[in-house]
Amino acid sequence: MAKIQARNLNLYYGEKHALKDVSLDIMENKITAFIGPSGCGKSTFLKTLNRMNDYVNNVKIEGEILLDDENIYDSRVDTTILRKKVGMVFQQPNPFPMSIYDNVAYGPRIHGIKNKKELDVIVEKSLKAAALYDEVADRLHSSALGLSGGQQQRLCIARCLAVEPEVILLDEPTSALDPISTLKIEELLMELKNKYTIAIVTHNMQQASRIADYTAFFLVGEMVEYGKTKDIFSLPQDKRTEDYITGRFG
Numbered sequence: 214m215a216k217i218q219a220r221n222l223n224l225y226y227g228e229k230h231a232l233k234d235v236s237l238d239i240m241e242n243k244i245t246a247f248i249g250p251s252g253c254g255k256s257t258f259l260k261t262l263n264r265m266n267d268y269v270n271n272v273k274i275e276g277e278i279l280l281d282d283e284n285i286y287d288s289r290v291d292t293t294i295l296r297k298k299v300g301m302v303f304q305q306p307n308p309f310p311m312s313i314y315d316n317v318a319y320g321p322r323i324h325g326i327k328n329k330k331e332l333d334v335i336v337e338k339s340l341k342a343a344a345l346y347d348e349v350a351d352r353l354h355s356s357a358l359g360l361s362g363g364q365q366q367r368l369c370i371a372r373c374l375a376v377e378p379e380v381i382l383l384d385e386p387t388s389a390l391d392p393i394s395t396l397k398i399e400e401l402l403m404e405l406k407n408k409y410t411i412a413i414v415t416h417n418m419q420q421a422s423r424i425a426d427y428t429a430f431f432l433v434g435e436m437v438e439y440g441k442t443k444d445i446f447s448l449p450q451d452k453r454t455e456d457y458i459t460g461r462f463g
């Protein structure tokens with residue numbers, strides 16, 4: 214079942230036409246990867262899925278993004294609620310300069326949860342779900358900035374999970390990490406897809422082929438090809454996809 218449907222999405226940064234008539238369905242409880250060369254619009258597309266582009270000046274968006282069949286660009290949509298449902302993890306781990314506990318409790322507190330016992334439960338549950346709890350259980354009140362890069366990224370995933378999202382967007386979440394931390398995040402995402410819908414931008418085609426159920430290939434603002442990952446990598450239908458995945462450019 215489609216959790217998110219992009220319908221004829223066009224995005225302009227000023228004069229620049231950065232997304233050209235993109236339509237694609239993101240399936241529930243699956244991992245969907247967006248691949249393509251630098252500057253092709255992968256991150257831009259990802260950010261349209263929870264309206265992060267609203268923060269950029271001079272952006273014009275046409276078309277629709279339906280989340281559970283409702284257009285998230287409808288003027289009545291509350292973007293705070295939208296971003297609670299559709300959480301995001303960025304390329305550089307960006308823990309807040311506060312304790313591990315407070316990082317995870319941050320979102321729930323903003324959404325009005327004050328009770329300490331309740332927060333304790335959320336923090337522990339989220340850290341466990343992000344496969345970080347065992348490594349930090351004895352230092353929940355130490356600074357998050359003392360964690361390794363890979364741990365920081367799992368903390369950011371825990372922070373995202375703490376507000377009980379339905380969809381998790383990740384923009385090259387492992388590109389700043391070593392191979393072992395990368396593997397841990399990949400394993401974690403494959404576990405998390407049982408509960409969440411996941412969309413990930415990655416430069417790493419091996420990563421897409423390892424973890425993604427579906428893959429979309431972007432090129433200069435166009436979504437060239439989209440399908441089951443194994444089909445995209447073994448039987449690409451478009452010459453441009455084939456050239457890219459066989460390493461002829463990009």
Ligand SMILES: Nc1ncnc2c1ncn2[C@@H]1O[C@H](COP(=O)(O)OP(=O)(O)OP(=O)(O)O)[C@@H](O)[C@H]1O
Binds near residue numbers: 226249250251252257
């Ligand atoms: N805020 C902005 N203002 C103007 N142009 C932008 C802005 N953000 C991105 N662009 C342009 O839009 C195009 C798509 O950028 P985007 O970051 O989505 O690509 P990408 O495929 O994610 O690239 P990368 O893999 O290098 O991150 C690029 O040409 C980029 O320069």
